[in-house]
Amino acid sequence: xxxxxxxxxGGTTAKIALxxxxxxxxxxxxxGTANRPDPKSLARTMAEVCRRFSIGKKIQSLGVxxxxxxxxxxxxxxxxxxxxxxxxxxxxxxxxxxxFPIMVDNDANAAAWGIFHTQVPASAQNVIVxxxxxxxxxxxxxxxxLHRGATGSxxxxxxxxxxxxxxxxxxxxxxxxxxxxxxxxxAKYARQMAKAGGTALEKWSELNGELTAKSLAQAANxxxxxxxxxxxxxxxxxxxxxxxxxxxxNPDTVVLTGGVAKAGGLLLRPARRVLRERTFKTITGAVRxxxxxxxxxxxxxxxxxx
Amino acid sequence: xxxxxxxxxGGTTAKIALxxxxxxxxxxxxxGTANRPDPKSLARTMAEVCRRFSIGKKIQSLGVxxxxxxxxxxxxxxxxxxxxxxxxxxxxxxxxxxxFPIMVDNDANAAAWGIFHTQVPASAQNVIVxxxxxxxxxxxxxxxxLHRGATGSxxxxxxxxxxxxxxxxxxxxxxxxxxxxxxxxxAKYARQMAKAGGTALEKWSELNGELTAKSLAQAANxxxxxxxxxxxxxxxxxxxxxxxxxxxxNPDTVVLTGGVAKAGGLLLRPARRVLRERTFKTITGAVRxxxxxxxxxxxxxxxxxx
Numbered sequence: 001x002x003x004x005x006x007x008x009x010g011g012t013t014a015k016i017a018l019x020x021x022x023x024x025x026x027x028x029x030x031x032g033t034a035n036r037p038d039p040k041s042l043a044r045t046m047a048e049v050c051r052r053f054s055i056g057k058k059i060q061s062l063g064v065x066x067x068x069x070x071x072x073x074x075x076x077x078x079x080x081x082x083x084x085x086x087x088x089x090x091x092x093x094x095x096x097x098x099x100f101p102i103m104v105d106n107d108a109n110a111a112a113w114g115i116f117h118t119q120v121p122a123s124a125q126n127v128i129v130x131x132x133x134x135x136x137x138x139x140x141x142x143x144x145x146l147h148r149g150a151t152g153s154x155x156x157x158x159x160x161x162x163x164x165x166x167x168x169x170x171x172x173x174x175x176x177x178x179x180x181x182x183x184x185x186x187a188k189y190a191r192q193m194a195k196a197g198g199t200a201l202e203k204w205s206e207l208n209g210e211l212t213a214k215s216l217a218q219a220a221n222x223x224x225x226x227x228x229x230x231x232x233x234x235x236x237x238x239x240x241x242x243x244x245x246x247x248x249x250n251p252d253t254v255v256l257t258g259g260v261a262k263a264g265g266l267l268l269r270p271a272r273r274v275l276r277e278r279t280f281k282t283i284t285g286a287v288r289x290x291x292x293x294x295x296x297x298x299x300x301x302x303x304x305x306x
Numbered sequence: 307x308x309x310x311x312x313x314x315x316g317g318t319t320a321k322i323a324l325x326x327x328x329x330x331x332x333x334x335x336x337x338g339t340a341n342r343p344d345p346k347s348l349a350r351t352m353a354e355v356c357r358r359f360s361i362g363k364k365i366q367s368l369g370v371x372x373x374x375x376x377x378x379x380x381x382x383x384x385x386x387x388x389x390x391x392x393x394x395x396x397x398x399x400x401x402x403x404x405x406f407p408i409m410v411d412n413d414a415n416a417a418a419w420g421i422f423h424t425q426v427p428a429s430a431q432n433v434i435v436x437x438x439x440x441x442x443x444x445x446x447x448x449x450x451x452l453h454r455g456a457t458g459s460x461x462x463x464x465x466x467x468x469x470x471x472x473x474x475x476x477x478x479x480x481x482x483x484x485x486x487x488x489x490x491x492x493a494k495y496a497r498q499m500a501k502a503g504g505t506a507l508e509k510w511s512e513l514n515g516e517l518t519a520k521s522l523a524q525a526a527n528x529x530x531x532x533x534x535x536x537x538x539x540x541x542x543x544x545x546x547x548x549x550x551x552x553x554x555x556n557p558d559t560v561v562l563t564g565g566v567a568k569a570g571g572l573l574l575r576p577a578r579r580v581l582r583e584r585t586f587k588t589i590t591g592a593v594r595x596x597x598x599x600x601x602x603x604x605x606x607x608x609x610x611x612x
Contacts, residue, residue, distance in 0.1 A: 033380050069588055096379070098588070126456055142453060149556020150432055150592040161584055163545050164469065212514070240467050244550060247462040248446070250455020278337040278467055278479050282375055286456040 005050050005062040005100075006304030008107060009033065011082025014046055018053040023118050025297050027053055030043035036084030040091055047097030061101045062088065063306030065299055067111025072152045074227020075104040105148075105267040107299060108155055113146055114302025115255050119292050126251040129292075130157055130238070132260035132267075142249065145298040158182065160244065162237050180237035181267070183213035183260045185231060190216045199226035217263040231266040238267060239274025246275070246283050257292035262290060311356050311368040311406075312610030314413060315339065317388025322604035324359040329424050331360055331603050338527050342390030345399055367407045370396065370610030371416025371605055378458045381410040391437030407612040408487055411454075413605060415460055419443020419452055421561050425598050432557040434542070435598075436463055438566035439571075442484040448555065462490065466550065486543035487573070489519035491567045492536055497521045505532035523569040537572040544573060545580025552581070552589050563598035566609025570597060 001021050008015040012034055018027040033042065035143050050062060069081025075091025077083070091104050112129035120127055127141040136158030140147045147154050158178035159171050166175025167185065179185050191213040194201040200213065201224060208215040219227035242254055248269065261267065268291060275284055307327050314321040318340055324333040333354050339348065343436050355456070356368060374386025374541050378587050379524035380399025397448055423525035424432055433447040442464030446453045464484035472481025473491065485491050496517040500507040507517065507530060514521040567573065574597060581590055598604065 138554075142448060143451075147555065148446060150558040151556060151588055152590050154556035154588075154594075156556075156589065159553050159586070160550040162467075162470075164546065168569075171586070193545070211432040230490075239469065244466040245554065247465050248444075248460065248551065248554065249453065250457060250462075254539035271438065280459075280462070280465070280477070282457055283459050283462065 002058045002060045004304035007064040008299035009066045016049045020200040020305040039088040043093035063103045063303040065107035065303040067107045070106045072105040089271030108137035110302040111299045112296035113283045116141045124253045127253045128251045129255045133258040134184045136182045169304045179243045181234040187211045196250035213260050232270050235267045239271035243279045307364045308364045310610035313370040315372045316604035329386045332356045339400045341448040345394045349399035357519045369409045369609040373413045376412045378411040414443035415445045416608040420604035422447045426560045430559045434558045435561045437564040438563035440486045459609040467514035483587045487540040492519045519566050541573040541576030545577035549585045590612035
């Protein structure tokens with residue numbers, strides 16, 4: 001049985017996986033990537049793991065999903081703020097050590113591709129995956145193909161402007177989806193509210209240490225009003241963003257994934273309500289919005305399928 | 307030389323054209339469609355014109371672009387408010403009279419397809435066409451194919467929400483792009499301002515009769531402040547919408563067409579400025595935003611190419 005290799009290369013770890021023909025992870029290993037790793041030596045280390053996984057196996061290909069702006073045609077990492085890389089010819093660096101075909105793309109595309117292949121019915125043709133993590137990203141599958149766009153940058157859903165003079169986003173703009181539904185911002189505003197006092201969020205902060213998107217979800221589920229409001233706003237913004245995507249692309253499926261998506265109904269209920277209120281029925285009637293299940297392996301599986 | 311037939315079927319007229327292999331309109335004829343025409347008799351009349359155009363010519367196909375929600379796979383007009391039609395099997399009605407292959411799609415897709423084939427360099431792969439007429443619509447070409455989506459409704463760009471509690475739109479929602487950049491709304495707000503007085507728009511109204519998007523552009527070009535502000539706002543909203551589309555789809559080309567696009571720089575200057583301000587350089591650097599030239603025939607040419 002042929003195998004594939006997938007690497008999910010982020011700013012904390014590189015997860016390297018051996019994936020079988022049925023898209024199951026057979027082996028997985030992590031390599032640390034914090035402290036701006038040297039591209040050449042990281043490529044060598046990752047290639048060593050790949051070679052070890054390959055022993056006695058027929059390997060079809062290796063795919064790498066990298067957090068950053070990627071030129072997938074040339075296999076170059078244009079910019080990765082998380083890794084501190086600029087213009088790194090990652091495919092060529094890996095080719096020095098490995099003989100099978102290698103593809104490099106961005107991690108959001110890889111994760112979307114993995115979700116498309118493992119979590120969506122075979123009948124789905126047009127699928128939008130929204131990754132709600134620290135930041136917000138996405139991947140767009142149209143007619144069963146990953147849509148990359150002119151420079152491989154398609155799917156930057158997190159920086160759609162939803163509020164003209166809205167919350168400031170780290171990208172320099174205001175009112176981006178990410179500034180409402182990204183884990184970094186949810187935690188940031190929760191901490192601000194806890195500090196200001198009077199919302200009982202300060203108690204959550206005392207009990208759980210520094211507030212995060214996760215503890216903010218616990219607080220909301222326990223009935224904390226301020227926490228509920230932050231999730232309600234995030235869900236509403238997400239609903240507007242999904243509505244705009246649905247009007248533009250008329251997908252059959254929208255999947256939410258990433259750590260923040262684990263908030264589940266806190267996010268999904270207001271998102272669905274706004275979508276219903278704002279969008280024509282013929283279009284919303286055709287789309288299913290759901291949260292990915294146990295999608296932590298989607299990144300490496302999707303990378304292996306690139 | 308083989309020919310194609312194209313019909314641009316709107317709520318006022320059906321334009322029927324004989325198009326040659328070089329995408330030039332050789333003959334064109336119009337049939338009135340106001341007053342909710344009977345589908346069967348309109349199909350017969352249009353087919354008669356098609357047959358007349360076909361005499362002594364080799365016809366490859368007929369394509370029809372219809373204002374409304376279209377099921378292009380079955381060739382059915384699901385709903386066309388402009389024509390007063392519901393569930394009209396237009397392809398089958400035309401097939402009774404004509405022997406060549408017939409395609410039916412919505413008019414915005416047909417126009418986008420026509421513009422893609424006549425106004426965009428051959429190197430363009432991913433093209434978004436925004437039609438700024440009475441309303442705002444669009445057509446999306448990805449990897450050189452028309453993207454229709456799950457129910458053929460993709461490209462409904464005019465109803466993207468840009469302002470949560472913004473201007474009321476006829477669709478029932480608030481803050482749609484169309485409510486800022488559609489000709490109907492530009493004229494509506496201009497008339498309101500003229501009526502309120504104090505903006506010198508009342509003078510334009512006296513000189514030119516009821517204010518329209520066209521006379522509003524003349525007023526702005528002649529220096530009228532209120533008119534300039536309305537165009538500035540329309541252009542800004544258009545810039546935000548284009549930015550969101552660019553983040554999502556990373557196109558190489560965005561083309562503005564339709565009567566309102568004739569305002570040219572009044573619309574394009576603020577749109578480009580907002581796009582530059584709000585969007586990452588790697589993405590905006592790859593996209594060219596332009597206004598279509600003399601695109602009145604794009605509808606029939608695009609229909610003929612469906």
